[in-house]
Amino acid sequence: MKGKKTRYWLAKVFISLFIFFSAYYSYSHAAYLRQLGFPDYFRIELVTAKCIGGILLLMPQTGRYVKEWIYAGFCICMVSAFIAHACSHDPVSRLIFVGVDFVLILLCIRYVRKYEYGL
Structure with missing residues (x-):
């Protein structure tokens, strides 16, 4: 049980750190x-x-x-980022990066929900 709880908190911390980094990047790169x-x-x-x-x-x-609304907001944010990069004709590498980030966030959310709800 202790290992599951550790993985649960690692997934939550990963999601939060990713979002904090994303917020910092958005704040510091206004021109982009x-x-x-x-x-x-x-x-x-x-x-x-x-x-x-x-x-x-x-x-x-x-x-x-x-928490469910927080996860939904993060997913909407990631989908919007993917669409914004696609519409601004960014290189495919940036689209792949955003897509991989989105998949990682979804996997972490899936694990956290599985732990919280016992699914």
């Missing part, structure tokens, strides 16, 4: 987000939402349904 077509106010909202979601995900007191 403008190139993708996003205005500055959206960039700030996106960074704020990612940071709040990452913090709430790591808090044990966060309710089950709140």
